[in-house]
Amino acid sequence: MISRRVREKIAFTFLRLSALLVLVVLVAILYYIVSNGIGVVSIGFLLRNPEEGMTRGGIFPAIVGTVYLVALTLLFALPLGVSTAIYLSEYARGKNDRVVMIIKMATRILAGIPSIVYGLLGLGLFVLFLNLRFSILSASLTLSFLTVPIIIAASEEALESVPMSYREAALALGATRWQTIRSAVLPYALPGIMTGSILGLSRAAGETAPIMITGVAYYLPRLPTSLFDQFMALPFHIFTLSTQSSNPQLTRPVQFGTVFVLMALVLVMNLAAIVIRSRYSRLRA
Amino acid sequence: MSKRPLDEGLNTIKGIITDMADLAVKTVEASVGAYVEGGALEVQVRAWSDALRSMHSDIEEVAVELLARYQPVAIDLRTIKSSMKIAYDLSRFGRYAYDILHVLQLLNGYKRTELKDEFIEGMSKKVLEMLRLSVDIYKRKNFDRVEDLSQMENEVDDMYRRHLKAMAENPPERAAKCISDVLLTRHLERIADHACYIVEEVYYMVHGRSMYFR
Amino acid sequence: MKAVSNNNLKIQSKNLNLWFSEKHVLKNVNIAIEEKRVTAIMGPSGCGKTTLIRAFNRMNEIITGCRTSGEVLIDGKDVYGLDTDVVDLRRRVGLVFQKPNPFPKSIYDNVAFGPRIHGITRRRQLDDFVQFSLQEAALWEEVKDRLNDSALSLSGGQQQRLCIARALAVAPEVVLMDEPCSALDPAATAKIEALMRKLTQNYTVIIVTHNMQQAARVSDFTAFMYLGELVEYGETKKIFENPENELTEKYITGKFG
Numbered sequence: 001m002i003s004r005r006v007r008e009k010i011a012f013t014f015l016r017l018s019a020l021l022v023l024v025v026l027v028a029i030l031y032y033i034v035s036n037g038i039g040v041v042s043i044g045f046l047l048r049n050p051e052e053g054m055t056r057g058g059i060f061p062a063i064v065g066t067v068y069l070v071a072l073t074l075l076f077a078l079p080l081g082v083s084t085a086i087y088l089s090e091y092a093r094g095k096n097d098r099v100v101m102i103i104k105m106a107t108r109i110l111a112g113i114p115s116i117v118y119g120l121l122g123l124g125l126f127v128l129f130l131n132l133r134f135s136i137l138s139a140s141l142t143l144s145f146l147t148v149p150i151i152i153a154a155s156e157e158a159l160e161s162v163p164m165s166y167r168e169a170a171l172a173l174g175a176t177r178w179q180t181i182r183s184a185v186l187p188y189a190l191p192g193i194m195t196g197s198i199l200g201l202s203r204a205a206g207e208t209a210p211i212m213i214t215g216v217a218y219y220l221p222r223l224p225t226s227l228f229d230q231f232m233a234l235p236f237h238i239f240t241l242s243t244q245s246s247n248p249q250l251t252r253p254v255q256f257g258t259v260f261v262l263m264a265l266v267l268v269m270n271l272a273a274i275v276i277r278s279r280y281s282r283l284r285a
Numbered sequence: 286m287s288k289r290p291l292d293e294g295l296n297t298i299k300g301i302i303t304d305m306a307d308l309a310v311k312t313v314e315a316s317v318g319a320y321v322e323g324g325a326l327e328v329q330v331r332a333w334s335d336a337l338r339s340m341h342s343d344i345e346e347v348a349v350e351l352l353a354r355y356q357p358v359a360i361d362l363r364t365i366k367s368s369m370k371i372a373y374d375l376s377r378f379g380r381y382a383y384d385i386l387h388v389l390q391l392l393n394g395y396k397r398t399e400l401k402d403e404f405i406e407g408m409s410k411k412v413l414e415m416l417r418l419s420v421d422i423y424k425r426k427n428f429d430r431v432e433d434l435s436q437m438e439n440e441v442d443d444m445y446r447r448h449l450k451a452m453a454e455n456p457p458e459r460a461a462k463c464i465s466d467v468l469l470t471r472h473l474e475r476i477a478d479h480a481c482y483i484v485e486e487v488y489y490m491v492h493g494r495s496m497y498f499r
Numbered sequence: 500m501k502a503v504s505n506n507n508l509k510i511q512s513k514n515l516n517l518w519f520s521e522k523h524v525l526k527n528v529n530i531a532i533e534e535k536r537v538t539a540i541m542g543p544s545g546c547g548k549t550t551l552i553r554a555f556n557r558m559n560e561i562i563t564g565c566r567t568s569g570e571v572l573i574d575g576k577d578v579y580g581l582d583t584d585v586v587d588l589r590r591r592v593g594l595v596f597q598k599p600n601p602f603p604k605s606i607y608d609n610v611a612f613g614p615r616i617h618g619i620t621r622r623r624q625l626d627d628f629v630q631f632s633l634q635e636a637a638l639w640e641e642v643k644d645r646l647n648d649s650a651l652s653l654s655g656g657q658q659q660r661l662c663i664a665r666a667l668a669v670a671p672e673v674v675l676m677d678e679p680c681s682a683l684d685p686a687a688t689a690k691i692e693a694l695m696r697k698l699t700q701n702y703t704v705i706i707v708t709h710n711m712q713q714a715a716r717v718s719d720f721t722a723f724m725y726l727g728e729l730v731e732y733g734e735t736k737k738i739f740e741n742p743e744n745e746l747t748e749k750y751i752t753g754k755f756g
Contacts, residue, residue, distance in 0.1 A: 165600035169662070172558060173613040173669055174590030183616065184602060289753055356712050358739040358751045493741025 037260025072140035081151030111149035119210035154196015191280035316382035334379035509534035539718035593666035599658035601650035636664035656687025
């Protein structure tokens, strides 16, 4: 019969080891990438075009492509996601309507669908059916479909965490439902919404499969100038460098550099989300 | 229904009033008896009268504490208010009883037989009956004999007035007798009044509305 | 109809019934509230008193499954009629909640919230509204130099007065208060009770309280509710000196179960 104290020690040790393991894995990955990539990254690397079959030069167009992509995805996904969340959380509140239940379930399921399936959807719907062709438009629309469920989930949670008393207070003053949402609910849900959106977008920034079949290109001589142009992107760049390089020895450093840049981008976005969340929750308290 | 802290105080008050009522009746009986039959009861009546005063003061003290601490309402509030008034009325009986004997003491030297009077005897018997009836109504909280009391009150009033008139028209030879008669009938009439006040308070306590004998 | 007098009736309910899903919460309530007085509604927990006052400004409808029948007349007009503007009703009949719930905004913005959503945007006008309301709520002197501070930096009693000011800022005719002092200490409670009496100069005040002594101290008329029914209603002096109903007597003398 093991004593309670010993059991507690065992449990805690196990928990601590698990956490440590996670930390170790993260540190290992970061170390591997940083140590191999930092040497490659320089201002020139960031701002120059690829040269000589990607063996030299920079990744500027890929960076630009990813940035455009994220921006467009944000443009499409944010309004759609937040509006849906507002509808589900505020207008359909409590209504045990069949319709509402179905929509809610749908958003949960959508969040779990593999990204390649979204890619196929994008290919069929945007590229072919709507005839948008392989373009940054098709790709960002596809990515926004992928991101919307995440934004809806995060926004719903943020909206639901706003105390009911704010809504009641506003309604009791004679506010309409929309006024209540706009002035007494949304401002306080915003940090949560922003955090969720940024996290969703940072995921979209790293997606490879969907953009592969909706418009990304391995090499383009010019930057995209219209929505219907094709584009380059960081994750795909990494993919091609690691699988279809003409000279792996020379392209390896470029590869690491690209990974480094992509990771840095994702990291910065996550940090921004954390900072925003903590700043606003301090204001709330 | 659980016992409230207030109930203890209310029961204390009820107990003291019951004791006061019995003592008041005893005191007036003794006083009237001494007047009619004779007997040196001044000291005894004086002591009882003082006891009644002190019991009245005790009731006020308890009542004020209950009001301050428990914010009683409705029947509890009315009970407390009425009890204070009834206690006062009961203490007055002691005072009047003492006054009756005091009159005799002041006019000492005159033999009792010279001051004795059948009329006064009759009036005092009636007043005693009223007093006992009033205490009975208080104890039973039952108002079916209120009419009787009212009638007796009218009779006593009537007797008092008639006697005063008779005194004024036909004063007795001895001034002492005249004075003692007038004072006595006056005290008896007041005792009758207070007996009625008690019943008015009991009515308010039970029904929450005022009633008046006049 | 349990009316006390027929003059100046601000609110009247006629056979008011209310259900939350299957639960019958208000049963045939007929009450007549006199204007510019304090009316207290008391009763044990769950008797329906909060539901009753919230029926006056239709705030119960926020909760799903709410169904009403009967009428609530304000100034003679049924507010459950089809042509009622619920938003305007809630402006005219304000509600202060049990737990102070100021928005996490500045003191100024809290009070200005109401006027703003009703279309007042000029700074000068808003300033006037804010000052007037805070004065009406006896809070102006304490906060006039720090209107931009967060409302959450105020004490509990001050926050509640701020909520009252916020409700007054939309110029209501009736102020409903749902156990406004239950979260406050005695000193803050005393201030709010004094404020209730002061408000009767311009507003009809209806308070819900489970504190009988507060109802006795503060109100002109008192209603006693039990299990969704209006058991007794009358002048406060009468109710506390000599109630007609045995149930009322039992409740106020503390002889309930």
